[in-house]
Amino acid sequence: MRKKRKITIKDVAKKAGVGVGTVSRVINNNPHVKAQTKEHVLKVIQELGYLPNPHARRLSSGHTKIVTTIFPQMVGEFHQLLLSGIDSELEKEGYTSFVYPLYSENRYNFVRESSDFVLGTDGLIVDALNVDQLLLQFIPKNMPVVSVEYESEMYDSVLVDNYYGGMLAGDYLANFDEEIYIITHKKEGQLESTVFEERVNGFIESIERKGRKVTQIFEIQLDWLQAFNTAKIIFSNSKKCAIFAATDYFAFPVLEYARVVGLEPNKDFHLCGFDNLTLSDILNITTIKQPIVEMGSIAGQILLRKILGYVRKPQTIVLKPELILRKT
Incomplete structure (x- = not known):
């Protein structure tokens, strides 16, 4: 039917x-x-x-002072940090952010099929999604939009050079005479951005330049238990290994499994994450730092200027990641 x-x-x-x-x-x-x-x-x-739509009912004459931020999902600290950067700018001008995570097919369908979605907001910030396709039919031409973690052809974009970040991780782990493994996120839909693919591709290019090869790549969901079980497989198959976790969210359970079975970082294995979340510092995990709060702050600044009527051709701002050496 x-x-x-x-x-x-x-x-x-x-x-x-x-x-x-x-x-x-x-x-x-x-x-x-x-x-x-x-x-x-x-x-x-x-x-x-x-x-x-309750959100759309807030529409009134003039600005609603509401900005909608769309996330693919909200897992761990990353999105909290990104949102804090966005809100720090919006709050200066009296704006409130309405957060809408697309963690289910019903939520995807609502955004794709309902033109009401954008009526109660002064602007949109879309994170890690193909905004050019996601809202193509429903964003009014004059709606201020900023894309984060995805390079849009239609709107201003703010992103980190993930390919370069992957190369930094490869440059580090290729130094060790160990089997090399990658744990990365499996893309679950055509609308998701390619940040994880870019990190992995950069990593592979780096190690191949040094005459090394990846032993195995594990693609999993953004799930702590899956990462923990993946670490179990890796450590069961390899006596000495170097692991690139394409997000710190995967690095944490890898380190925890190693602790459970009595393996020592920097001795029995090496590990590099990506993000530089707070727990990475606490656990002394080597990682690739991306300026998450700054990325959100810049996106908020750009959106506010667009809301106030500033017009120019869409531009892309690319921030550089850096390697943070710790004890893994």
Whole structure:
């Protein structure tokens, strides 16, 4: 059976013969709507069975002072740090961020299929997703948008040079005469960005330049237990190994499994993560530092300028990662 299409505010406006703004004012009980028009619109809403999006209902004349930030999912500290950078800029101008993680197919479908999604926001920040495809049909031409961790062809982008970061990790781990393994995230949808692929490709290029090869690549979900079990496989198969964890979120369980079985970093194995999260410092994990808070801060600054009407061709800002040597 074909899934019934969700009724949108545009459908109501079309059937009622009024603008989308008029329907929104009726929904929000704005006094500046003629009684006859209000009654007509409410009747159409009832006939179509339209259910207003709570987020979109916050639409009003002028700026809503709301910015929507879309994440593929929120796992670990990374997104908290990124959001703190975004919010630090938005709060200076009295803006609030509405966070929407796409951790399920229903959430993906809502964003892809509902034009109501963007009505109650002054701007969008989209992280680690192909924004050019995700919202192509529903972003108004004048909607301020900034892409983070994905180089957009249509909007301003802020990202880290992940390929170079992978090369830094390869330059480090290729120095050790050990079998080389990679634990990385498995891309779960066409709309996800390619940050993990870029890190892995940079890493492989680096070690191959030094005449080395990767013994095995493990692609897993962003799941702590899967990373822990992957470490078990690696350490069971190799007496001496060097492991590149394409995110610190994978490096933590690798180090924990090694501790459980009595293996010592920098003696029995070497490990390099990627992100430089707080726990990496606490656990003394060698990692690739990416300026996460700065990335969010720059994205917030750019979006605010666009909201205020600053117009120019889309540009891409690329930040450089660095190797942080510790005890792994």
